[in-house]
Amino acid sequence: xxxxxxxxxxxxxxxxxxxxxxxxxxxxxxxxxxxxxxxxxxxxxxxxxxxxxxxxxxxxxxxxxxxxxxxxxxxxxxxxxxxxxxxxxxxxxxxxxxxxxxxxxxxxxxxxxxxxxxxxxxxxxxxxxxxxxxxxxxxxxxxx
Amino acid sequence: xxxxxxxxxxxxxxxxxxxxxxxxxxxxxxxxxxxxxxxxxxxxxxxxxxxxxxxxxxxxxxxxxxxxxxxxxxxxxxxxxxxxxxxxxxxxxxxxxxxxxxxxxxxxxxxxxxxxxxxxxxxxxxxxxxxxxxxxxxxxxxxxxxxxxxxxxxxxxxxxxxxxxxxxxxxxxxxxxxxxxxxxxxxxxxxxxxxxxxxxxxxxxxxxxxxxxxxxxxxxxxxxxxxxxxxxxxxxxxxxxxxxxxxxxxxxxxxxxxxxxxxxxxxxxxxxxxxxxxxxxxxxxxxxxxxxxxxx
Numbered sequence: 001x002x003x004x005x006x007x008x009x010x011x012x013x014x015x016x017x018x019x020x021x022x023x024x025x026x027x028x029x030x031x032x033x034x035x036x037x038x039x040x041x042x043x044x045x046x047x048x049x050x051x052x053x054x055x056x057x058x059x060x061x062x063x064x065x066x067x068x069x070x071x072x073x074x075x076x077x078x079x080x081x082x083x084x085x086x087x088x089x090x091x092x093x094x095x096x097x098x099x100x101x102x103x104x105x106x107x108x109x110x111x112x113x114x115x116x117x118x119x120x121x122x123x124x125x126x127x128x129x130x131x132x133x134x135x136x137x138x139x140x141x142x143x144x
Numbered sequence: 145x146x147x148x149x150x151x152x153x154x155x156x157x158x159x160x161x162x163x164x165x166x167x168x169x170x171x172x173x174x175x176x177x178x179x180x181x182x183x184x185x186x187x188x189x190x191x192x193x194x195x196x197x198x199x200x201x202x203x204x205x206x207x208x209x210x211x212x213x214x215x216x217x218x219x220x221x222x223x224x225x226x227x228x229x230x231x232x233x234x235x236x237x238x239x240x241x242x243x244x245x246x247x248x249x250x251x252x253x254x255x256x257x258x259x260x261x262x263x264x265x266x267x268x269x270x271x272x273x274x275x276x277x278x279x280x281x282x283x284x285x286x287x288x289x290x291x292x293x294x295x296x297x298x299x300x301x302x303x304x305x306x307x308x309x310x311x312x313x314x315x316x317x318x319x320x321x322x323x324x325x326x327x328x329x330x331x332x333x334x335x336x337x338x339x340x341x342x343x344x345x346x347x348x349x350x351x352x353x354x355x356x357x358x359x360x361x362x363x364x365x366x367x368x369x370x371x372x373x374x375x376x377x378x379x380x381x382x383x384x385x386x387x388x389x390x391x392x393x394x395x396x397x398x399x400x401x402x403x404x405x406x407x408x409x410x411x412x413x414x415x416x417x418x419x420x421x422x423x424x425x426x427x428x429x430x431x432x433x434x435x436x437x438x439x440x
Contacts, residue, residue: 059262065237066269068307073265 002049002131007114009047012087012103022071025088025106029067032090037101038062040091041073043084045143047112047133054087074106083109083144109135109144149193158192159231160185167224171217172353173346180337181221181228188232205334206234207301209277209323210313212339215385218313219275221339225311226271235309237269245279248293256289260296268307277312278322294326301332342385347374351389360397360417369421369430377429392427399423 003009010016020028032039039061042054057077061070070088077086086107089100113134120128135143155161164185167178187204194201206229210218223240230238247263250256264272274280280290301310312329314322316338323330342350348371355361362370377388400423404411424430 059258061262061265063266064268065239065266066307068236068268068304069265072268072304 003112003114007112009085009105009108009112011047011049012105014104020104020106025074026067026071028102028104029070029088032102033064033067035090035092035101037090037092039064039070040089041070041077041086042089043077043081043086043107045081045084045109045140046136047085048131048136054085057081057086060091078107081107085109111144151189151193154193155186155189158189160189160228163224163228163231167221170353171220172349173342174217174221174339177217177221177337177339180335181225184335185228185232188229188234192233203234203306205305205332206309207305207333208309208311208335208337209319209333210311210337210339211316211319213315213341213385215387215389216339216341217386218339219273222271222273222311222313225309229271229309235270236307239267239270240273241267241270242273242275244275245290248274248280248297249289251289253289256292257296260293264296264300264308268304271309271311273311273313276314278314278318281322281325283325294329298328298332344371344374344378347385347389350386351393354390354393355419358393358397360393360400360419363418363420366419366421366424369424373424373427373429380429392424392429393419395427396423399426 002011004016008015014020029039041057043057044051044054057080058073061073064070074086074088084107085105087103087105090102092099092101115131115133118130118132120130122128164178164182167181171178184206191201191204208225210222212218219242222242226235226238226240229235241263243263248256248260250259280294282288282290297310300308310333312319312333348367351370351374352362352367373392374389377383377392382388396419400419403420403423404415407415
């Protein structure tokens, strides 16, 4: 399921819940910091689920003790990209783990057009299906 | 609204007293500093009570400036301050991030802002200690990036007072010039605390405390010699109060070890931890002026 019925993008954690408030985001960051994960803020305007690598906003934030600094970055990013998707990721750098542990959307465009289903006829009467985000018809930066 | 509040009990409960007590025990002298810290702690406790009773007064400005000569304990007190603010609930994490100009100011255009912000983010929830803060402002170079760091600092000091406490430290005269040329900085700092120089007897006490921490002690004769040493050392250049004492004791340790190795026969535990007059008398400081004749 890429979107809910009202075309709301569902990627990462908490995406079926109402938007997280700043206080809730702070609690989530607190949890990440408690586990000494590195938190980063990322943005994109390509909502395709296979678009894994979003742009990082600013530098990755290591050695932070308190969520206030990260919330500050999130708010700066929201100000810079009010109509982009913004997510907060946490990365566990423990040897042998070395993978993202949290990822949740904290900002989304005002209107999300959703995805089209594309059918491609191939050999015989076979059909291949793929999805296409309406937003990506426009060039990068003008999508929302 | 006639119910009374036991402020003393709240004071005890906050655990502030233990921090202040350890401040008293581990830091010799510094009367005005301790007095000021006690006042700040009282304000914070009272403020908390007021807040519980909906007597909002806005969060107090806690940014501070510590001025004083080298080795007067500015960093040590800053560390305690972080702990104290944490106990009082004004600092969420209570850690201290100590930085100097190098950590804040970048090397090319556009480098300073991210660098300063990164430090600020690390310090959030705790205390940012800027040592030798006057280096941030270099009036002789108008294109110096230090000014940019100051501006970002000011903005955060104003807007995120709840997230971060900034403590600036430096030598008195240079900090005064710094504040004169940055009035915005001066007015955003509520507490200007001046660290006085230590008196000779206080320095001896400090020396004894340091030695105790290392499991050493001065023999009674060595104590007298050490008093003379401090008296002479003060008149020499580069005197840095407690730091000089520490360095002198470090060297005395070396000489003691050497002396012990030269001694024939076995030595006991007591000899291993006692510093004798000869360990101090060999110092260059003592050689320059004969302690008996040069004493006033």
